[in-house]
Amino acid sequence: MSDLKLQHLEKIYDNKVQAVYDFDLEIDDGELIVLVGPSGCGKSTTLRMVAGLEDISKGNLIIDGKDVTQMPPKDRDIAMVFQNYALYGHMTVYENMAFSLMLRKQNKNEIHQKVMAAAEILDLTSQLNKKPGQLSGGQRQRVAMGRAIVRTPKVFLFDEPLSNLDAKLRSATRREILLLHKRLHATMLYVTHDQTEALTLADRIVCMSMGHVQQIGTPLELYDTPANLFVAGFIGLPPMNLFDVEIRDGHAVCADFITDLTPEETRILSPYNGKTVTMGVRPENVVLGGAINVDVSSNENLGQNTLVNGSVGKHRITCKFRDWCNYRYGDTVQVSFNKKHFFDKDTTNAIR
Amino acid sequence: MSDNNEALIKKDRLRFSKNKMSSGLILAAIAANALYFVSIYKSDVGSYYYKLFIGVSIVYNLIFMLVAFLSSEGVKNYKMGYAYTAIVIGLLQFGRIFYLPREAHETPNPVVGSEDLTVMQDEQFHYVVILLCISAVLLIVAGIIGIIKTSTLRNYQAELDRKL
Numbered sequence: 303m304s305d306l307k308l309q310h311l312e313k314i315y316d317n318k319v320q321a322v323y324d325f326d327l328e329i330d331d332g333e334l335i336v337l338v339g340p341s342g343c344g345k346s347t348t349l350r351m352v353a354g355l356e357d358i359s360k361g362n363l364i365i366d367g368k369d370v371t372q373m374p375p376k377d378r379d380i381a382m383v384f385q386n387y388a389l390y391g392h393m394t395v396y397e398n399m400a401f402s403l404m405l406r407k408q409n410k411n412e413i414h415q416k417v418m419a420a421a422e423i424l425d426l427t428s429q430l431n432k433k434p435g436q437l438s439g440g441q442r443q444r445v446a447m448g449r450a451i452v453r454t455p456k457v458f459l460f461d462e463p464l465s466n467l468d469a470k471l472r473s474a475t476r477r478e479i480l481l482l483h484k485r486l487h488a489t490m491l492y493v494t495h496d497q498t499e500a501l502t503l504a505d506r507i508v509c510m511s512m513g514h515v516q517q518i519g520t521p522l523e524l525y526d527t528p529a530n531l532f533v534a535g536f537i538g539l540p541p542m543n544l545f546d547v548e549i550r551d552g553h554a555v556c557a558d559f560i561t562d563l564t565p566e567e568t569r570i571l572s573p574y575n576g577k578t579v580t581m582g583v584r585p586e587n588v589v590l591g592g593a594i595n596v597d598v599s600s601n602e603n604l605g606q607n608t609l610v611n612g613s614v615g616k617h618r619i620t621c622k623f624r625d626w627c628n629y630r631y632g633d634t635v636q637v638s639f640n641k642k643h644f645f646d647k648d649t650t651n652a653i654r
Numbered sequence: 655m656s657d658n659n660e661a662l663i664k665k666d667r668l669r670f671s672k673n674k675m676s677s678g679l680i681l682a683a684i685a686a687n688a689l690y691f692v693s694i695y696k697s698d699v700g701s702y703y704y705k706l707f708i709g710v711s712i713v714y715n716l717i718f719m720l721v722a723f724l725s726s727e728g729v730k731n732y733k734m735g736y737a738y739t740a741i742v743i744g745l746l747q748f749g750r751i752f753y754l755p756r757e758a759h760e761t762p763n764p765v766v767g768s769e770d771l772t773v774m775q776d777e778q779f780h781y782v783v784i785l786l787c788i789s790a791v792l793l794i795v796a797g798i799i800g801i802i803k804t805s806t807l808r809n810y811q812a813e814l815d816r817k818l
Contacts, residue, residue: 396670411663418666430670 304366304456305331306352306489312360313347313513321347323513325361332487338500339510340536345493346461348510352491353382353459366456381450382459385466387442389434389449395421396430399448413452420451423485424478440471447482460492464499476502497537501525509533531650534582534643540609540620542582542643549574554581554642558615559594561639570653571644579653582643585609585622592638596621601629610635668807672730676803679796680726680740684719686789687747690782691715694754697778711754718743722793729800732807737800744793747786755782 306329313322322344329335337345350356352363354375363371370378389398396417403413421427424444434442443463450458460479464472480503483490494500500507501521509516509524509532517529528534534542547554547561552568554561563571571579596619602609608627611620612635621637629635644653694711721743728736758774774782 394670410667411660414663414667414670417670 304489305329306366306457306491307364308348308352308361309364310361311348311351311358311363313344313351313356314359321513322351325515327508327515327518329489329491331489333505334483334490334492334503335506335508336492336494336500336504337508337510338494338497338536339516340495342512343510344513345495345508345510349382349459349461349491349493352457353380354378379455380457380459381453381455382461383443383446383450383463385462387434387446387466389442389445391434394431394433395426395437395445395448398434398445399430399452402449402453416452416454417448420448423451423482424448438471439467440475443467443475444478447479451482451486456489458488458490460490462494463492464494464496472499479503497539501537507537509536511536527652527654528582528643529652531580531582531645534645534652538584540585540622542584543588543617543619545581545583545617546578546647547581548576548578550576556615556617558617561594561642563642567642567644574644574646574653578647580645580647580650582645583639584641584643585620587639587641588619588621588623588637589640590623590625590635590637592636594637594639596635596637598629598633598635599631601627603627665806665810668732668803668810673732673800673803674730676737676740676796676800677726677730679792679799680722680729683744683747683789683792683796684722684726686785686792687715687718687722690785690789693778693782693785698773718746725793725796729796729804732800732804734801734804734808737797737804739797740793740800741797744790744797747790747793751783751786755779755786 308325308327308329311322311325312320314320325344325348327335337348339345347356351358354370354373358371361371362369365378365380390401393401399417399420400413403416404410417430418427421430424447426441426444426448429437429441429445434445437445443466446463463479464475467475476499479492482488483503492499492503501524504521506518507521507524508518511532517524517533519527519529524533524537528537528542531544535544545554545556547556549555549563549571552563554563594614596610596612596614598610598612600611602611603626606624608623608625609620610623610627610629611618613619621635645651646653691711721739725736725740725743729740755774756779759772759776759779761773763771763773
């Protein structure tokens with residue numbers, strides 16, 4: 303395995319559309335990096351540039367200390383797992399996994415050992431004589447992963463590998479990918495639009511929007527200290543509640559409520575005194591009890607917690623309470639915020 | 655990797671790979687047989703035997719190709735019965751040499767003015783005999799390989815089952 307350096311990568315298509323702007327990232331050996339963002343944000347394009355399936359317009363790509371920017375995909379020693387599995391339907395699982403090694407004319411006994419070892423890791427031993435059509439989606443994706451594993455590449459690339467699976471299978475396969483990463487200690491670059499996958503899998507997350515990197519950090523950093531409004535809104539489910547508030551002498555004031563600021567918040571917001579900023583509150587940071595009245599519009603019991611949607615004046619709000627609640631439409635709930643995030647209204651950057 | 659280990663891996667590989675060699679040899683035998691009957695039917699030999707005899711020959715060729723193809727698929731999947739079938743039809747290919755080609759080669763040509771020639775002349779006779787021999791050898795070799803591989807796989811499977 304090896305490290306990976308993406309130095310100021312840019313992708314500009316022939317029609318002058320720029321898909322990726324100045325993507326700069328160093329990935330350590332054995333790290334699992336997740337690129338996350340909405341559709342069209344440039345995450346798959348970045349991955350394809352690493353794979354060599356897209357030309358790099360600007361910047362350099364270094365794998366294991368070697369500049370591979372101009373190198374064809376076959377010489378980069380990377381393996382890619384696709385969303386649609388890309389398995390050969392007429393070949394058995396064993397043949398699919400062995401195929402790339404057979405093309406390289408490796409010794410048949412060695413190929414066999416590698417395939418058996420990969421099948422053991424992925425719990426596919428009993429499926430080796432089956433064809434992809436006889437397997438479930440999760441098993442097919444495991445075969446696709448097995449095909450990557452047998453090559454023992456320097457870097458694994460995953461392009462939304464779980465998108466075709468149902469929710470239950472997605473969760474199980476996600477755990478398998480995580481176990482695989484721990485077991486192989488492989489350098490992995492993983493693309494997804496699903497923030498749950500990003501938060502659960504990543505050592506570090508790269509959050510992207512419109513071709514720009516918005517924030518790079520650990521899952522906790524992105525969740526706890528989002529760099530800007532985009533990250534704050536994208537990471538977290540349900541998304542963060544956002545309110546335009548005026549900072550006024552230790553208080554955040556809007557037409558519908560007033561909330562006290564902590565001394566620390568007052569200090570960091572002192573340059574904004576008298577100005578309007580965007581205040582973000584995660585649904586789980588809305589707690590029962592307080593001076594803010596929420597008019598309930600819906601109550602969703604999720605078992606462990608309850609999602610209450612409602613409004614504070616003209617502001618929509620989502621609250622995530624730990625208790626089992628049975629509010630009805632029209633009820634009023636008193637709440638307060640136990641943690642708040644503030645963003646500059648003009649730059650949308652976090653105020654820290 | 656020790657020799658013992660290599661042999662074990664080779665056996666284990668049989669569980670996940672098909673017997674493509676035997677299958678390929680049988681398909682080659684079918685091709686050789688096709689060249690054989692094309693040579694017979696396109697020549698005057700075909701017209702000379704324009705009677706029940708040539709009809710039987712055509713039917714036999716069709717049956718041969720069907721059985722050979724089934725054997726090809728069977729041995730590919732390590733079916734012992736098909737391996738024996740391949741050997742039997744291989745032996746029959748040898749037997750055929752003494753029937754149509756030899757008989758035609760030894761029968762005087764009935765065309766007026768060609769009495770000193772035979773229905774099948776030397777060149778064609780040698781050509782079709784070689785094709786039949788190739789076809790027979792390929793079938794027999796495919797059958798033998800099939801038997802060896804199938805019994806190796808069966809024994810190995812039994813060994814694995816015992817261990818389990």
